[in-house]
Amino acid sequence: xxxxFSKDTxxxxxxxxxxxxxxxxxxxxxxxxxxxxxxxxxxxxxxxxINQKYLQHDYYTDIITFDYCEGSVLxxxxxxxxxxxxxxxxxxxxxxxxxxxxxIVHGLLHLIGYDDHTPExxxxxxxxxxxxxxxxxxxxx
Numbered sequence: 001x002x003x004x005f006s007k008d009t010x011x012x013x014x015x016x017x018x019x020x021x022x023x024x025x026x027x028x029x030x031x032x033x034x035x036x037x038x039x040x041x042x043x044x045x046x047x048x049x050i051n052q053k054y055l056q057h058d059y060y061t062d063i064i065t066f067d068y069c070e071g072s073v074l075x076x077x078x079x080x081x082x083x084x085x086x087x088x089x090x091x092x093x094x095x096x097x098x099x100x101x102x103x104i105v106h107g108l109l110h111l112i113g114y115d116d117h118t119p120e121x122x123x124x125x126x127x128x129x130x131x132x133x134x135x136x137x138x139x140x141x
Contacts, residue, residue, distance in 0.1 A: 002037045008046035011082045013039075019101075022136045023108055027074055029135075030112045035075035036068075037111070039104065044083040062088055063103050065110040078107035098133070105132045 002020045004013050013019075027034050044060050051057045051064060062084035068075040080103055089099035109128050110116075116125045 002034065002039065005038060005040045007040055007042040009041055009043045009082050011041045013041060018140070019104065022132075022139055023104070025135060025139065026105060026108055026132050027112075029132075032072045032074050032112055035070070035073040037075060037108070038077045039107075040077060040079045041082050042079055044081050047079055047081040047084070050079055060084055063107050065107045067111055069111055074108065074111045076107075076111045078104065080104065080107070101133060101136060102129050105129055105136075 002023060004016055006012070023037070024034055047064060048058075048060055051059065051061060054066075055064070060081070062081050064079045066077040066079075068077075080100070082100075085100050085103055086096055088103075089096045092099065106116075106125065106129055109125060109132075114125050114128060115121045
C-alpha cells in the first residue's frame with residue numbers, strides 16, 4: 001500500500017490514485033510487488049534534519065529513501081523535499097510535476113536496488129527514470 005503524507009509543508013499532492021497505479025506498474029515491470037511505501041513530502045529544513053540525524057550528511061537533497069524491503073516486496077519511506085524539487089525543476093527547465101514524478105520514481109528505483117553512486121550507476125538510474133516516465137505518460141493516454 002502506498003500512502004502520502006506532508007511534514008513541515010502545506011504541499012497537497014494531487015494525483016495519488018494514478019501515481020499508485022503507475023508505481024505498481026513500475027514494480028511489476030521490475031518483477032517486484034509493492035508492500036508498504038510512505039511518500040512523505042516535506043521542506044528543505046525538515047529533510048536536512050533527517051540527512052544530518054540519520055545519514056550524518058550536512059547538505060540539502062531532494063530525496064532520502066529508507067529501505068525496508070524484504071525479498072521482492074518493496075517497502076520503505078521516501079522523504080521528498082518539495083523545496084528542492086521546485087528548485088530543480090527551474091534548474092533543469094522542466095515542470096514541477098515532471099520533476100516530482102522523476103524524484104518519486106527515483107526513490108522507488110532505489111528500493112528496487114538501483115544506485116547512483118558511480119557515473120555508470122547514474123546513467124542506469126537516469127535511463128530507468130526516463131523509461132518509467134515515458135510509461136507513465138503512456139498510461140495517462
